[in-house]
Amino acid sequence: MAYPVVIPDAIAMQLERRSGNVSRQFTEALAVQKYRTRGFTAFQVGEMLGHASRRKTDAFLKKHHCYGYTEKDFEQDGRTLDELFTAMKI
Numbered sequence: 539m540a541y542p543v544v545i546p547d548a549i550a551m552q553l554e555r556r557s558g559n560v561s562r563q564f565t566e567a568l569a570v571q572k573y574r575t576r577g578f579t580a581f582q583v584g585e586m587l588g589h590a591s592r593r594k595t596d597a598f599l600k601k602h603h604c605y606g607y608t609e610k611d612f613e614q615d616g617r618t619l620d621e622l623f624t625a626m627k628i
Contacts, residue, residue, distance in 0.1 A: 570602045580606065 543564060545553075553560045569586050572578035578586070584595035599606070 566598075566602075570599075570604060573599060573604050573606070 550560060553563060557563055566587065569578065569583045573580065573583050580592070580595050580599060583589075583599065584592065587595070587598065589595045589598065
């Protein structure tokens with residue numbers, strides 16, 4: 539499905555000079571933003587971008603600094619380590 543996006547001509551020309559494929563830039567930007575806000579899974583990002591493998595999607599996400607690891611995940615990992623150390627009496 540196609541969604542037209544209206545932007546000023548000067549901005550469109552600037553974007554075209556940078557990569558030539560403005561539509562792809564918008565598609566990739568949307569995929570990155572949706573992944574960062576947990577609106578898309580990595581699978582959905584790959585599907586949206588037409589990636590043939592999960593490795594290609596992972597490389598794309600890494601290139602855009604999307605690691606899928608949140609502060610909440612970090613805190614949970616800390617609690618898990620505390621529990622393990624307590625159980626091991628360390």
